[in-house]
Amino acid sequence: MVTSNCMELPVEQSNEVTAYTTRDKIRKTFGVIINDLISKGKTNSGTS
Structure with a gap:
């Protein structure tokens, strides 16, 4: 089960x-992720 209770303070x-x-x-x-996927067909999840 997923709740948003952890979001109150933020x-x-x-x-x-x-x-x-x-x-x-x-x-x-x-x-960055979308551009990686378009240009390389893979991504480093936006870490660069």
């Missing part, structure tokens, strides 16, 4: 700036 400590920062980091990471 949500309380979050604001608009941290939300946009987190969103940008996620976008960049997924961008």
Whole structure:
């Protein structure tokens, strides 16, 4: 079973700036993964 109980504190400590920062980091990471998959057919999961 999966719950969101662990998210209460991070949500309380979050604001608009941290939300946009987190969103940008996620976008960049997924961008690297997608580009790796397109160009190489494999990925290092965004670690580079």
